[in-house]
Amino acid sequence: MNLVVKVEPPKPPTPTYYEDISPIIYNHCTKCHRTGEIGPMPLSNISEVTAYGAMVKYVTGIKYMPPWKADPDYRHFLDENVLTDAEIQTIADWYDGGMPAGDPLNEAAMPNFPTGSVLGTPDVVVSMDQMYAHQGTNQDHYQVFVLDPGVTQVEEVKAIEFRAGNATICHHAVIGMDTTNQADALDAADPAYGYEMYGGFGFSPTEFAYQIWAPGQTPRFFPPGMSKKIYPNSKILLQMHYAPSPVLDYDSSHINLFFAQTAAPRYVQTVWMSQAHLTVPFQIPPDQVVSFKGSYTVPVDVSLLSIMPHAHLVGKSWLAYSVSSQGDTTQLIKIDDWDFNYQYRYAFQNLVKITAGSTVYVEATYDNTSSNPTNPNSPPQWVFFGDNTADEMFYCFFDYVPYQAGDENLQLSTEEGELTVPLTKIYPIFPNPANGNIKMGFSLAEGEKITLGIYDMSGKRIEIIEKNKFYPKGRSTIDYNVSGLASGTYFFGIRYRGQDFTEKFVVSQ
Numbered sequence: 001m002n003l004v005v006k007v008e009p010p011k012p013p014t015p016t017y018y019e020d021i022s023p024i025i026y027n028h029c030t031k032c033h034r035t036g037e038i039g040p041m042p043l044s045n046i047s048e049v050t051a052y053g054a055m056v057k058y059v060t061g062i063k064y065m066p067p068w069k070a071d072p073d074y075r076h077f078l079d080e081n082v083l084t085d086a087e088i089q090t091i092a093d094w095y096d097g098g099m100p101a102g103d104p105l106n107e108a109a110m111p112n113f114p115t116g117s118v119l120g121t122p123d124v125v126v127s128m129d130q131m132y133a134h135q136g137t138n139q140d141h142y143q144v145f146v147l148d149p150g151v152t153q154v155e156e157v158k159a160i161e162f163r164a165g166n167a168t169i170c171h172h173a174v175i176g177m178d179t180t181n182q183a184d185a186l187d188a189a190d191p192a193y194g195y196e197m198y199g200g201f202g203f204s205p206t207e208f209a210y211q212i213w214a215p216g217q218t219p220r221f222f223p224p225g226m227s228k229k230i231y232p233n234s235k236i237l238l239q240m241h242y243a244p245s246p247v248l249d250y251d252s253s254h255i256n257l258f259f260a261q262t263a264a265p266r267y268v269q270t271v272w273m274s275q276a277h278l279t280v281p282f283q284i285p286p287d288q289v290v291s292f293k294g295s296y297t298v299p300v301d302v303s304l305l306s307i308m309p310h311a312h313l314v315g316k317s318w319l320a321y322s323v324s325s326q327g328d329t330t331q332l333i334k335i336d337d338w339d340f341n342y343q344y345r346y347a348f349q350n351l352v353k354i355t356a357g358s359t360v361y362v363e364a365t366y367d368n369t370s371s372n373p374t375n376p377n378s379p380p381q382w383v384f385f386g387d388n389t390a391d392e393m394f395y396c397f398f399d400y401v402p403y404q405a406g407d408e409n410l411q412l413s414t415e416e417g418e419l420t421v422p423l424t425k426i427y428p429i430f431p432n433p434a435n436g437n438i439k440m441g442f443s444l445a446e447g448e449k450i451t452l453g454i455y456d457m458s459g460k461r462i463e464i465i466e467k468n469k470f471y472p473k474g475r476s477t478i479d480y481n482v483s484g485l486a487s488g489t490y491f492f493g494i495r496y497r498g499q500d501f502t503e504k505f506v507v508s509q
């Protein structure tokens, strides 16, 4: 006879607000969901979050919130904001368990939300010179403003920072730069301030994706020595997406431009793949789901800074990758549920090298059936390329520079001119001059495997202290005994991704 004893695993305790939920909400939601920001309700304390508990469980469960469309399993980007499956489950368990509070002393700290410029003092502020009146009709609205930056000579632009005037209605901004003056006629034809245009600017400006802004994205400087350009007599085109509002509301936003003081030798160019890279005409029949795949073979080694796919409402998904002539694949981006409302310029965590001879593939799928809830036509119609809501686009923009050795270590940063590899700092060695035991401290911005060593004056590594050892994020200190070193000057060094970071010390025996 078999006696089967069923042992129930102990039930984990129900998560509580202060201990488990507050860190998730404050770090992933509150930057948009607080008073004066775009999120339709504030989520910044227990009563607000509890009041929307069911919705919070629902929108996180279906991964609608936070709105981050790029698949993090395919490629990570700067500003990535996604919840782990465990966090989503914690929210569900908390709600299902009756939303217990826990101990207020354990509430997570609210992140710092800067109010002014994140980057410093701009060289030029390009402002809307009027208030735009956004009607209280509960409709999305897309308005282009033609702004004069007043630039009289070619300037090298090392950062472009959008500042929302009225963050409760500014949903996203597409910023173009134009030297052709074609926007003036469109502006003149619209009696309102600016002109209405949905998916683009109504013509092809000099630069379509000069900058893109969406709430929660951090403005950044280009890596040292890199810039975009702005030309005399050029115009900044600011396309604002205003979110539906139940009341008449006003906005006057501005753009901060930061200029490089010394000529930046590397010009960040924006290129794009479009219908020109397809082998079939870009036209989408009604009641069909169709995919278009474009390809482009890169003639020289390049470093990619960012990628930005762009479609309208029939667009459903994106996949972009590159295959080198040796057959190696570099994954670029995957978006399974394209959403026109949440289009970002996705900045790579570090510049991505694409070798000469590689072919970049960009594939987009369009769902022109009536089961696509965002289909602008009912019943579905033929859809062609164009700027209007019911038109479509196939664009994938890339910011790039010609490749140079070491680019893989570079990234866009809020700190000007700094190489923001995850090594933040090496602390001064103590005691110095040294004999016997010394302490060497360093701080990593991310947990990393690094190699620690001692170098002599000529830069030669004379001893490896640790090889490829994982150190956690934050400050670490190691002890080292210098009695084996002759009197003289040395460097404590950290090798990270092929680059060395050093701190000098003197041994006096």
Ligand code: HEC
Pocket (backbone or CB within 6 Å): 024, 025, 028, 029, 030, 031, 032, 033, 038, 039, 040, 043, 052, 055, 056, 059, 060, 065, 066, 067, 081, 083, 214, 215, 216, 341
């Ligand atoms: C980048 C800004 C942003 C972030 C981050 C963000 N939201 Fe939102 N949220 C919005 C906007 C904008 C809307 C309204 C438009 C929409 O529904 O897409 C919204 C809508 C909502 C709604 C209402 C949905 C509805 O159908 O009315 C809920 C609930 C919500 N968010 C919860 C969250 C939670 C929970 C998080 C964090 C896990 C979060 N949001 C993160 C911008 C954001």
